[in-house]
Amino acid sequence: MINTLIKNIQEKNAPIVVGLDPMMNYIPEHIQKAAFEEYGETLKGAAEAIWVYNKGIIDATYDLIPAVKPQIAMYEQFGIEGLIAFHKTCAYAKEKGLVVIGDIKRGDIGSTSTAYAIGHLGKVKVGSKAYAGFDEDFVTVNPYLGTDGVKPFVDVCKEENKGIFVLVKTSNPSSGEFQDKLVDGRPLYELVAEKVVEWGNECMGDTYSNVGCVVGATYPEMGKVLRKLMPKTYILVPGYGAQGGKAADLVHYFNEDGLGAIVNSSRGIIAAYKQEKYASFGEANYADASRQAVVDMIADINGALGK
């Protein structure tokens, strides 16, 4: 699956991913109103609004971008109905030729991680049949439980030609609380990075591994070190834009081949119409504002990379 992601990135000359992390207050009034008129102010109404909003953004941007990254929490908060919207969003993005990175940050003991891996990347057996529950292309994985919590995901990736991104250094302010702690003089996230390489060696694509990692844009010095420590590991980079990460900081997340990193923006794209810069599009044309924000983000990052 990493081969497909790289092919998409190269064809579109866009090392970016759009984070589909809908919040009710991002969704334009006319979409909310229509959904609530049809289903009432219910979980189903909220889910319908989210789905229509996402579809608008996908339709307006899919020709420019290689991938989307829906954050499942934003759907899960609306219970079953929200998860139906998540599932529809993933399926629709795939129909449009996009790689879908499910930002689920799961991770548990072995048999339980197997269930998550099957549910999101594989197929579950029911009697003589087998079904894909959610069917993303990649998912994010939390490594706190160690190898036997991550390996089941790697095994399913091998069987199904899928991929994962393992959390190494997250973008949030307190990520250092545990991740930066020194173990024999080296930060814990470097130990995790070494394991990512080990897990990834088992599951290589042509030039990069199907086991990628997450390193926040907000810690560029660490990103630089981690890039070198994991030369064949794709880095999913959250934290650009709204969280404070800048394109110039991200250059060292890439390898000399111009590959090796994919930068996420969520709010900055999907709620672009709320920014002063894109306000002229107006709320009704939120999707066009998102398209322009994608164009600008690609130019910003490719500019920093000298492409």
Added chain:
Amino acid sequence: MINTLIKNIQEKNAPIVVGLDPMMNYIPEHIQKAAFEEYGETLKGAAEAIWVYNKGIIDATYDLIPAVKPQIAMYEQFGIEGLIAFHKTCAYAKEKGLVVIGDIKRGDIGSTSTAYAIGHLGKVKVGSKAYAGFDEDFVTVNPYLGTDGVKPFVDVCKEENKGIFVLVKTSNPSSGEFQDKLVDGRPLYELVAEKVVEWGNECMGDTYSNVGCVVGATYPEMGKVLRKLMPKTYILVPGYGAQGGKAADLVHYFNEDGLGAIVNSSRGIIAAYKQEKYASFGEANYADASRQAVVDMIADINGALGK
């Protein structure tokens, strides 16, 4: 919510929780057959089988136990239909007076953790209304992202009188890979434990905090140390029985008041009928076998505690 859990434990004299982690191969033939006849060999058929199976176990054990702990991965692997069975199971267990611990091991950056916390412990706003998505009483939380990934759960616990159990030292074989790494001479899990105490101080019940932790039964020496480090923290203890933890090992997970720990068993209870010891019940009477396994587990643990 910790007060309610403790009250349930005391009334039933049973410091245990039944892990509702259904696997298809645990579910008796007659239940699978009936579900598949009604819905076919589909995700809906599987979900129906899981729900009927769970209901049987709850009906046969609810008067003996204080709580259940459904592991959401086992449902999520069946996609939306599986999650509907999870939701029904949680709601039914609550109807029967049980405390529901959602074993979800979520954890993310601040705004995303807020969404998880709202979805599982709180209420989400939809226009002028508010709805509970899944509505467990407690959930398990992964601490790898640090304080700003955990605090949103604590905040929702305060508002809604709910609780969490934060992973400190998990029961799986490779849990030590990162959790045991020495930081200034002390294992990482102790640093996490100190944070658990800090987070918990903000959210106290009468005698224990609503912020509990997870420490596996498979590491009794560490459990002993952690018990003392976190005197007011309830410990959720997985790993008893099938994973190898023994009652005698668990004594030190409890405080001198006889409280402070709740021991989980999943397979050992819900698939008891498959063990030689309970085989005489027969597959048709799987729920009676589960009831006997609960009686035996309570006696085993109370025996070790000298109760």
